[in-house]
Amino acid sequence: MRVFISITQDLKKAVPFQRMLPYILDKLKEQSLTPARYLFAFQDVPNTKNQLFSKTSMGKLVKAFPRFEDYLWPHSEQRPCETTASNFPAVSGLTYVQQGIPNAITPEMLTAVAEKIPKPYSFYSSTILLDAIPWFGDSNPEPALSCGIQDVPCATDGMNLYNAECSFYQSDSIVLAKCFDYGTNYNPMHLRFEVTPFIETDMLEQMDEQIEKISALFGGKRRMKQMVCCFPPEEIARFDAAAKQMELFLQKRSEAWAQLPMPSGIPFDGGAYQSVANAPKNKDFQHRNTASYFKKILKENGFLWHHPKINGYCDFGKIVPEGNYALNISTELRRGDSLHIYLRCSGYNFFISHVLASDRPCHSMYELELYTSDLKKVIQLWESEVVPEIRRLFGDTPDWYAHSIHYDNYIGCTIRNQP
Numbered sequence: 001m002r003v004f005i006s007i008t009q010d011l012k013k014a015v016p017f018q019r020m021l022p023y024i025l026d027k028l029k030e031q032s033l034t035p036a037r038y039l040f041a042f043q044d045v046p047n048t049k050n051q052l053f054s055k056t057s058m059g060k061l062v063k064a065f066p067r068f069e070d071y072l073w074p075h076s077e078q079r080p081c082e083t084t085a086s087n088f089p090a091v092s093g094l095t096y097v098q099q100g101i102p103n104a105i106t107p108e109m110l111t112a113v114a115e116k117i118p119k120p121y122s123f124y125s126s127t128i129l130l131d132a133i134p135w136f137g138d139s140n141p142e143p144a145l146s147c148g149i150q151d152v153p154c155a156t157d158g159m160n161l162y163n164a165e166c167s168f169y170q171s172d173s174i175v176l177a178k179c180f181d182y183g184t185n186y187n188p189m190h191l192r193f194e195v196t197p198f199i200e201t202d203m204l205e206q207m208d209e210q211i212e213k214i215s216a217l218f219g220g221k222r223r224m225k226q227m228v229c230c231f232p233p234e235e236i237a238r239f240d241a242a243a244k245q246m247e248l249f250l251q252k253r254s255e256a257w258a259q260l261p262m263p264s265g266i267p268f269d270g271g272a273y274q275s276v277a278n279a280p281k282n283k284d285f286q287h288r289n290t291a292s293y294f295k296k297i298l299k300e301n302g303f304l305w306h307h308p309k310i311n312g313y314c315d316f317g318k319i320v321p322e323g324n325y326a327l328n329i330s331t332e333l334r335r336g337d338s339l340h341i342y343l344r345c346s347g348y349n350f351f352i353s354h355v356l357a358s359d360r361p362c363h364s365m366y367e368l369e370l371y372t373s374d375l376k377k378v379i380q381l382w383e384s385e386v387v388p389e390i391r392r393l394f395g396d397t398p399d400w401y402a403h404s405i406h407y408d409n410y411i412g413c414t415i416r417n418q419p
Contacts, residue, residue, distance in 0.1 A: 002144045002196045002230045004170045005211055005402075009220035012187040018115045020176050020187060021128055025107060027218055028133065028174075035173075036132035036141060038107055040071075041086035043125045057121045058083050061113065067104050088129075088169065089143065095233055096143050096169075117178075125179040131171055135193055135214065136207070139172040144194075144230035146170045170194075170230050188223065191215055199400055225311045226404040229348045239349050242393040249389050250354060257381060263373035266360070273338075275361045282364040290333050290368065297372050301379050303329055312404035319403065320383065323347065323391045326403035327382075329375075337363050339371055343382065344405060345390065347397035352390070354382075 015023040028034065044058040062069045062085075073084040087103055089096040110128050117126055132139045146168050169175075175190035191214070198207040215222075231239070257268040266274045295305045298316045307317030307326075316329040330342045341357040356378055362368055 001232070001235070002140075002170070002194060003199055004144070004146075004228045004230070005193045005195055005208070006170075006224075006226050006228055007191045007211070007215045007222070008224040009189050009191070009215065009218060010186055010223050011189050011218070011220040012185065013221070014219040015187070017176075017178060017187045018117065019111075020189065021107060021111045021114055024130065024174055024176070024189070024218065028130075031214075031217070033133055033135070035130035036139070037103060038105060038110060039086075039088050039127075039129040039131055039169075040105060040110055040113075041084060041088055041125075041127040042113070042121070042123045044083045044085075044123055056083075057123050058085060060120055061085065065109060065113065067109070070104070096145060125177070127178075128176045129169065130174040133172045133174065135172050136210075140194060142171075144170040145236075146228050146230045170228055187220075189218065189220065191218070204400055224404075224406065225402075226406055227348075227402040229401070231349065235349075239394065243350065246350075246352065246389070246393055250352075250386070253381070253385055257378065260377075262377065264367075264370040266374070268356075268374070268378060273359050273361065276367045276370055279361075279367045280364050290331065293368065294331050294372075297376075298329060301376060303327070310403045310405060312406040314405045317405070320387055322387060323395075324397040324399065324401070325387065325390065326405065328405045329379075333362060337361060339368070341371075341375060343379075345382075345386075346403070346405065347390075347394060348401040349397070350390070350394045 011020060011023075042058070042061065044056055058072070062072070068085050071085045071087050073086060087105065113121065114126070114128065117123060131143070132141050167177075170192060172194050173192045175192065177188060177190065191211075193207075193211050193214075195204055195207055195211075198204045254269045260268065262268060264276050266276065294316065301318070303316040303318045305316055307314050307319070309319060310317040310326050310328065314326075314328055315331070318327045319325070320327060325345055325347045328344045328346075330340075330344070332340045334340065339357055339360040339362040340355075343354045343356050345352045345354075356375060357371060360367075360371055362371065
């Protein structure tokens with residue numbers, strides 16, 4: 001197993017996207033740091049079989065910089081409308097495999113391309129990765145794969161779907177990734193540090209302080225900090241199998257809980273839009289006050305708003321000592337007064353998402369209090385029945401692991417989309 005710490009910072013106010021690469025290279029030069037290689041992935045919607053390919057963003061790129069033609073991945077059956085130019089290694093057997101194409105792309109060329117994004121190169125997404133940076137005097141040149149994904153042979157599909165997915169690629173690196181369908185108000189920079197040797201020598205805390213100092217050198221606004229564990233192929237396969245068992249277990253428990261009486265009178269897993277019988281409708285009901293209401297109620301079950309020991313997108317968090325897992329409850333009262341409640345549980349090798357309530361009409365405190373009583377009952381069921389099964393399937397999470405709530409890079413992801 002290899003372990004990385006990833007820090008995401010928004011450089012929107014520090015430097016425009018088009019100048020991020022030279023800005024970061026200058027910062028690295030000040031620290032006498034040089035990347036060993038440069039990876040890139042530019043994705044365009046029109047594919048190479050389009051008769052007007054020369055007029056697309058990818059066609060313009062290849063015409064202006066002919067060397068990029070060697071890195072074109074034509075459209076695939078899964079993604080028939082995409083063309084990707086990328087020198088990321090392919091994935092085979094749940095490990096990275098180098099493509100054998102000489103890397104003829106320089107940082108100067110990548111900077112010249114970035115300066116023309118989004119016009120005239122209006123790519124769907126753009127990724128530039130500065131790889132194998134010797135943050136601490138040395139760096140493992142072999143990248144690690146951080147997600148349990150199925151092998152997609154290039155020979156049968158025309159391209160490997162993961163060759164341009166930088167979220168799976170873990171190394172001592174800096175990643176500049178921009179997806180333009182999300183707008184242009186966010187210039188993310190991902191700093192990645194391998195900390196495996198420092199866990200083995202019990203120096204993780206000291207190195208974390210050094211990592212914080214390095215991240216401060218680049219400026220920008222802190223968005224996310226997370227720890228990512230990367231496992232060998234046989235472990236990934238085992239966790240994927242455990243995730244399938246967990247899915248079946250959750251389905252059976254949901255069916256059993258549906259037979260239990262609930263305070264609201266609505267069965268668990270009973271579907272959406274079921275109302276509490278004889279519930280009053282209060283025109284003055286202020287749904288914005290529900291956040292403070294849940295802070296008080298969930299604290300009784302040990303859940304803290306923005307838990308200090310859980311990074312990322314933590315709403316109401318709790319660390320379960322039996323197994324050292326992070327629980328997170330998200331509540332949302334949407335327009336139209338419909339209540340949604342999600343429970344997420346994670347450890348160093350899994351992530352589980354369970355919808356506890358979906359589209360429950362909520363027009364009064366009377367209904368909200370009943371739904372909260374339902375939630376407290378389900379929390380007790382989860383901790384008494386589901387958590388022991390998680391320990392059996394996935395084992396305990398090590399004490400050194402830094403918990404975070406996020407939606408990438410988890411092994412053995414179990415998603416249950418129905419309440």
